[in-house]
Amino acid sequence: MIPRLDHREPVSETVQHYVRELHALGFEGEIHCDDATRTVLSTDNSIYQVYPQVVVFPKDHEDLCLIVRAAHDHEVTLYPRGGGTGTNAQSLGASVVVDTSKHMNQILEINVEERWARVQCGAVKDHLNAEIRQHGLFFCTGSLHIQSSDDRRNDQHRRKWARISQIWEDTRPCSESQSGTLDWRNTGNQRAVR
DSSP: OOOOOSOOOOOOHHHHHHHHHHHHHTOOSEEEOSHHHHHHTTBOSSSOBOOOSEEEEOOSHHHHHHHHHHHHHHTOOEEEESSSOOSSOTTOOSSEEEEOTTTSOOEEEEETTTTEEEEETTOOHHHHHHHHGGGTOBOOOOOOSOOOHHHHHHHHHHOOOOOOBSSEEOOOOOEEOTTSEEEEOOOSOEEOOO
């Protein structure tokens, strides 16, 4: 159950201008300023709750570019959101929540031999595992590399990456392609699980 929000701010003029510019630029995704959507996306898998000004659901890479361009022009802050499974409130914010889980959630390519996958930024680990299970593979997100929680949180916040593996390994960032997908490959830092 979602706890009651005692204070809900109306959509600011700045964000209203931002939304109008998104429409003018040809944004094809969905834009929600209603209380129901804003309330649902004010929480994730953490104990925190932050009421956003607006929630946008981009349809494709071009929509993501428009979101960023308009945010730059209007100086609004973007909060990327995948599956909302974060436990540190990384996807919560009092400005614009960009939810990619609705339309940009496809697994585009799986290379079983080389053990890599190309996924859209809203793809969910469970869906990837369901696809690769038939090949005897399992993707695990654990990282053995020692790093501060701030570094790990920032890495996870900025990137969506995946490794198809039967082993645990240090997960390294991948590079974004022109199509808005992430190509994530074997880094060689492997350690077997027994």
